Amino acid sequence: MRVFNFRLTKITEWQSKLALFSRIERRNSEPPMSKIYTQIQVSESLLGNEKLLWRSLQWAFFMVGLGLFLSLIFFPDFGVVAFWDVLIPLAPLLFLLGAGAWRNVCPLASVALFPHHFKFSKRRRLSTKWQGGLSMGSVGLLFLIVPARHLVLNNDGVATAITLAFLGGMALIGGMFFDVKSAWCAGLCPVHPVEKLYGQKVGYTPANAHCGACHNCVIPCPDSISKQVAPKPRSLQDLSSTLLTGGLPGFIWGWFHVPDCRSGGNLMECLTAYALPWATLALTLITYVLLRKFLPKDLEKRLASVFAAASISCYYWYRIPSLLGYGLFPQDGRLIDLSQSLPLWSVVAMQVAAVAFFGWWLLLRKTEQTVWAVRPPYLVKRK
Ligand code: SF4
Secondary structure, three states: OHHHHHHHHHHHHHHHHHHHHHHHHHHHHOOOOOOOEEEOOOOOOOOHHHHHHHHHHHHHHHHHHHHHHHHHHHOHHHHHHHHHHHHHHHHHHHHHHHHHHHHHHOHHHHHHHHHHHOOOOOOEOOOHHHHHHHHHHHHHHHHHHHHHHHHOHHHOHHHHHHHHHHHHHHHHHHHHHEOOOOOHHHHHOOOHHHHHHHHHHOOOOOEOOOOOOEOOOOOOOOOOOOOOOOOOOOOHHHHHHHHHHHHHHHHHHHHHOOOOOOOOOOHHHHHHHHHHHHHHHHHHHHHHHHHHHHOOHHHHHHHHHHHHHHHHHHHHHHHHHHHOOOOOOOOOOOOOOOOOOOOHHHHHHHHHHHHHHHHHHHHHOOOOOOOOOEOOOEOEEEO
16 A cells, blocks of 8 residues: 555656646747736646547548548549538538537648647637637638539539638638637638537537647637527627528528539529528528517527527438438439339438427427537636
């Protein structure tokens, strides 16, 4: 027992020495603190096997992402199906069940955080105004890129790869200049608003595997706060959140009613690919804004959940049949053609089951667990 106690004491001593060393080293590498920041604590939340596991998963997903990117260029027939008809249809479900786990391993997040992990980020802080601007930009990018799928991306691997390279470049540049996740993962990423909308009641909350220690890079931190916290009224964040929450159900409905252009879109096809989703977006947005105006204030969060449930239900209502060859435009978005072997009623049963599940998950299920990832200990905290 004495031997054990002695060893424990020695280990603790060494741990404190290492922590002190690490603190000094980090302090030297810190940018000068402005008056509004306070240095609180230095420690890593991820240790041992857990750290090894998440780092391995991050590299594995990054390599899969890279493989997918290369296949879009060199094996486009495989690449477009793997990307648009396997990965993308799974994404909304992943955000719903465990947005934090996805954010821990997303290949674009890894690209955005290379500068942080390999220490070549300038680690600037984004002002609140800029955060609002980026949140508007992310919603804008989403509503611009998704209709382009019908025009070119759904059937063109190289065009999809160029789009991904463009997004990856922006993620990297964002990470090179701004601290941790502020510019990309919590800013301009066009998937982030959808994560926020669907990830209101996640079922799994892992450790935050990218941040190490919290730099308080963005306030409020989307990984660490309850999604029931509403943005400040009349802020740009509020505007982008309203646009997304209210507009997404209509946008999705309109998007599924436009066919893919297979022969290079002419002007009319281009107009339809954008005009229909945007027009139906406007309809549900107006409905949402009016309901928000006239319903009691305490129903506002409930209303947002109803629109989130409507969006994800609408998505899978159309996506499930199209994956199986039963889509409105059978050639589009088809993963496997089962239209000759699978009875129609079973497809309808899947659609109804999906809608019932999303309604239960977002509207009926009682849960307190609404945080995507456990915030690591603070390195820096803004007062
Ligand atoms: S946990 Fe801290 S460092 Fe990580 S994204 Fe949130 S605020 Fe930024």
